[in-house]
Amino acid sequence: MHVNGTVPPRSPHRPHTGGDRAATPQSRHGIQVTRELVHRPFADDILVTSWHRLDDAHFSLTAQWPHDHGYFTPHQGRHHLILTGETIRQAGLLLCHAELGVPLGHHFILGDLVYTTHPEHLAVGSGPTLLTIDVVCSRMRMRAGTLARGRFDMTIRKAGRIVATGHSDVTVTGPRGYQLLRGDRLTARHTPGALPAPVTPRLTGSTKCRDVLLSPAGRPDRWLLRIPPGHPAVVNPANDHIPGMVLLDAAQQAARVLTAPDAFVPYAFGTDFRRYAEHGTPCVIEARRVPSALPSTTTVQVTGLQGGDPVFVSTLTALDPRG
Numbered sequence: 001m002h003v004n005g006t007v008p009p010r011s012p013h014r015p016h017t018g019g020d021r022a023a024t025p026q027s028r029h030g031i032q033v034t035r036e037l038v039h040r041p042f043a044d045d046i047l048v049t050s051w052h053r054l055d056d057a058h059f060s061l062t063a064q065w066p067h068d069h070g071y072f073t074p075h076q077g078r079h080h081l082i083l084t085g086e087t088i089r090q091a092g093l094l095l096c097h098a099e100l101g102v103p104l105g106h107h108f109i110l111g112d113l114v115y116t117t118h119p120e121h122l123a124v125g126s127g128p129t130l131l132t133i134d135v136v137c138s139r140m141r142m143r144a145g146t147l148a149r150g151r152f153d154m155t156i157r158k159a160g161r162i163v164a165t166g167h168s169d170v171t172v173t174g175p176r177g178y179q180l181l182r183g184d185r186l187t188a189r190h191t192p193g194a195l196p197a198p199v200t201p202r203l204t205g206s207t208k209c210r211d212v213l214l215s216p217a218g219r220p221d222r223w224l225l226r227i228p229p230g231h232p233a234v235v236n237p238a239n240d241h242i243p244g245m246v247l248l249d250a251a252q253q254a255a256r257v258l259t260a261p262d263a264f265v266p267y268a269f270g271t272d273f274r275r276y277a278e279h280g281t282p283c284v285i286e287a288r289r290v291p292s293a294l295p296s297t298t299t300v301q302v303t304g305l306q307g308g309d310p311v312f313v314s315t316l317t318a319l320d321p322r323g
Contacts (some may be wrong), residue, residue, distance in 0.1 A: 036104050037097050038090040041236050044069075047083070048090045048133070051098060057140070059095055061133040063087050063156070067124045075205050078122040079129065081266055082249050084115050084156065084164045089245065091133055092152045092168050100137075100147040107178040108170050110244055114270040115166025119319075121158055132157045139169075147172055188240045188279045192229030199223065203260050204253035213250040214257065214285060221258055225250055225283035225304070242277035244312075247304055250285055251314035255300040258287040259318075264298065266316040277304065277311045296320045 038046055044066075051061045065083050066072070072080035089110075096102040133156050140150040149171045156164040179186055198212035206212050214223035227246065236243060248271055256264050277283055284305045292299040297317050304311040 031098070033094060037094050039093055039108075040090070041238075046090070047087050048094050051091075051094060053099055057137045059099065059135040059137070061091055061094070061135060063091070063131040063133055064128040065131065066128055067126065071211060073207055073211075074124040076263070076265060077124055078119055078265070079124055081117070081252055081269060082245065084117055084166065085113055085248055085269065085271075086245055087131070087133070087156065088113060088115060088152070088154055088166050088168050091135060091154060092170060095135065095137070095152070096147055096170070096172065100140075100150075101142070101145045102147050102172055103174075105175055106146075107173050107175075109173065110273050111169035111171065112270070112272050113166070113168045113244070113248070115164050116268045117164040118162055119265065119267050121161050121163045129158060131163065182240060182276075185276070185278065186240055189237065190227060190229070190239070190242075190279050195228060196224060196226050198226060199253075199257055203257045205256050206253070212253070213246065214253050217284065221287050223254060223257070223285045225285055240279070242279065242283065244271075244273060244277075247271070247273075247277055247312050248314065250304070251287075251302040251312070252316060254285050254287040254302045255314075255316045255318075258289070258300055259298060262298075263321045264300070264316075264318045266318045268317040269314065271312055271314040273312050274310045275306075278306060281306045283311065290315070292317060 033046055033048055033050065035041065035043055035046065038048060040046055047065065048061055048063045051059055053059055065079050067074070072083050074080060093108065096108070097104060133154055136153045138151045138153065141148045151167060151169045153167045154165065155162060173181065196215035198209045199214045199216060201207060201209055201212050204212050204214060210228045213226055215226045217224050225242070227242065248269070251271065252266060252269070255266065285302065286305065287300055287302045290299050290301045294317070296319060298320055299315060299317045302314040302316065
């Protein structure tokens with residue numbers, strides 16, 4: 001189980017103009033896709049740019065992936081794997097707030113996030129990659145006109161070609177319910193401290209030490225999660241827990257390190273969130289190879305643990321570099 005980052009309550013669709021680092025994209029409805037609607041601290045990190053309702057359960061969205069993002073840097077000339085997961089996350093949040101009655105300030109419990117990409121269509125160009133997203137909502141449970149639970153299935157396309165497919169399952173809770181759920185953890189925040197040494201950046205697919213989320217833990221298949229203080233892409237001061245996208249990125253880094261020196265470039269990524277990843281408690285990341293369902297592929301399972309209990313389990317599959 002995992003709760004996405006939240007923002008203070010604001011009126012839905014109210015444009016926010018102060019303090020953004022870049023102009024905020026406009027939706028087809030003429031309403032800004034603000035940082036609040038997709039739960040991102042900076043406008044530069046907004047990926048979804050517009051949305052359009054087709055019917056009660058179908059939506060069409062647009063998005064763009066940057067070619068020069070400071071954190072989600074391309075790997076081997078292709079867009080960063082986590083961009084797909086972040087796009088699915090943002091699309092679901094936007095629809096919840098803009099179309100499904102969820103007020104800003106509510107909290108989202110992410111049950112799972114699963115997606116498969118088509119690497120041949122992930123090439124990075126000289127500018128942003130423009131995308132369309134078809135969204136189908138199912139298993140929707142409404143309470144007093146507000147989404148309480150649902151599933152979002154998405155197909156992401158670039159110039160008409162499928163780039164990725166995936167889904168996420170979410171549960172929504174209001175501020176009071178979240179307060180009861182979190183108890184004294186509600187006020188927990190990431191406290192910067194001495195940062196443990198990083199794994200060699202190139203092994204994780206990173207270009208800078210500050211982007212490495214793993215620290216050696218005495219075994220080739222085990223690491224400690226390290227969170228660089230103040231890192232704009234992975235630290236949200238409003239979070240009372242470690243964000244799910246941090247865990248996903250740590251998982252793909254662990255899979256790369258485990259399989260080095262082979263070039264492990266995952267095309268399929270599935271994560272089951274079991275519980276909250278808490279601040280102030282060491283998070284152990286373990287990785288192991290598991291049998292692949294398809295020939296000429298390598299599959300790695302990554303588990304995050306706190307106090308010996310699983311926080312998340314990710315499964316990543318890549319094509320064998322030697323075919």
